[in-house]
Amino acid sequence: MTTLTPGAAPVAPDPSDQTRAMLAGSDRRRRVTDRVATGLVVTAFLIALVPLVSVSWTVVSNGFERLSPYFLSVSMRGVFGGMDAGGIYHAIVGTLLITTVAALISVPIGLLAAIYLVEYGRGRLARWVTFFVDVMTGIPSIVAGLFAYAFFAVLFGPGVRFGVVGSVALSVLMIPVVVRSCEEMLRLVPNELREAAYALGVPKWLVVIKVVLRTAVAGLGTGIMLAVARVIGETAPLLITVGVIDSINFNVFEGRMMSLPVYVYRQYSQGLVPCAPGAADCIATINYDRAWAAALTLIIIVMLLNLVGRLITRFFAPKTLR
Numbered sequence: 001m002t003t004l005t006p007g008a009a010p011v012a013p014d015p016s017d018q019t020r021a022m023l024a025g026s027d028r029r030r031r032v033t034d035r036v037a038t039g040l041v042v043t044a045f046l047i048a049l050v051p052l053v054s055v056s057w058t059v060v061s062n063g064f065e066r067l068s069p070y071f072l073s074v075s076m077r078g079v080f081g082g083m084d085a086g087g088i089y090h091a092i093v094g095t096l097l098i099t100t101v102a103a104l105i106s107v108p109i110g111l112l113a114a115i116y117l118v119e120y121g122r123g124r125l126a127r128w129v130t131f132f133v134d135v136m137t138g139i140p141s142i143v144a145g146l147f148a149y150a151f152f153a154v155l156f157g158p159g160v161r162f163g164v165v166g167s168v169a170l171s172v173l174m175i176p177v178v179v180r181s182c183e184e185m186l187r188l189v190p191n192e193l194r195e196a197a198y199a200l201g202v203p204k205w206l207v208v209i210k211v212v213l214r215t216a217v218a219g220l221g222t223g224i225m226l227a228v229a230r231v232i233g234e235t236a237p238l239l240i241t242v243g244v245i246d247s248i249n250f251n252v253f254e255g256r257m258m259s260l261p262v263y264v265y266r267q268y269s270q271g272l273v274p275c276a277p278g279a280a281d282c283i284a285t286i287n288y289d290r291a292w293a294a295a296l297t298l299i300i301i302v303m304l305l306n307l308v309g310r311l312i313t314r315f316f317a318p319k320t321l322r
Helices: 015-063 069-073 089-120 123-137 141-156 163-187 191-199 204-215 217-231 236-241 260-270 286-316
Strands: none
Touching: 015 286, 069 089, 069 286, 089 123, 089 163, 089 204, 089 217, 089 260, 089 286, 123 163, 141 163, 141 236, 163 217, 163 236, 191 204, 204 217, 217 286, 236 260, 260 286
16 A cells, blocks of 8 residues: 655555565464364364274273183183183184184285286286275175185085184185285385386396385285284174084184184173072173173284284384384
8 A cells, every 4th residue: 555645755565564464364374274174183083082982991891800811711611591600712712713714815815916906917807806806895794604605515515614614704804905905005115116126137026025025014014914803803704604612622624613703792692691589609691791801802802913913014124114
């Protein structure tokens, strides 16, 4: 704005003053926007934290009392009614064995498929592999259980139930998760590393093993652990393929096996025990107590698996990525 005084020529405003005013206004807008964005992020984090803390507290408060060395070291063989006895040792063994076999099936297939899509995949075959991986990602777990049961029923006859059938069902659910997570990690490896190895005359397969996989090992380990955590709590496919049992079974190729998710479902579905009035050796809520303690054990196992995965990736990752 021009300032006029009597008998004087008009004086133009200083351009530097206008620039400073514009910068000050822009800086204020940036600060306000930053505070609003920070508030929204913190609010979203707190909202997401509420159900997590609620579920964790509910499981710990209901399951901690029953959790004990005895509960972790005995099975349910010979336990009935409201007896203050029984444990989850057979379910822990079944869960670990079935999940381990499922990982042994899924990880090589998923990792090799991811390597093919990133390093070699071109044309129609790569598009079809990507399409089927996307389709498998959305398959309901009950469908995977029905597929595994039908496949083994054709080979061994109807009514077949043993651990490896459940492992195959879980592997159907694990493979797409492994492929997707490993594919994203492999794509994050800089192309400059590949080109430098090619310039030295290293063959492509050796570049993949020594450079690409070595660089992405931390992300690959995390993706595999996410896939394991995805299937270790599945109940429906194991009900169909593995069944239930109260005894300990270490052989995944013969006989039924118990798993922790199925154990939780079975105990909770049995409900309250009808105890006689004044019966000192009968606990009406014993089934609920066992179910909550088994759920807490399953959460602890998942946490330990994630911790082991992080330690493995930290040990094997290149020093520049630690």
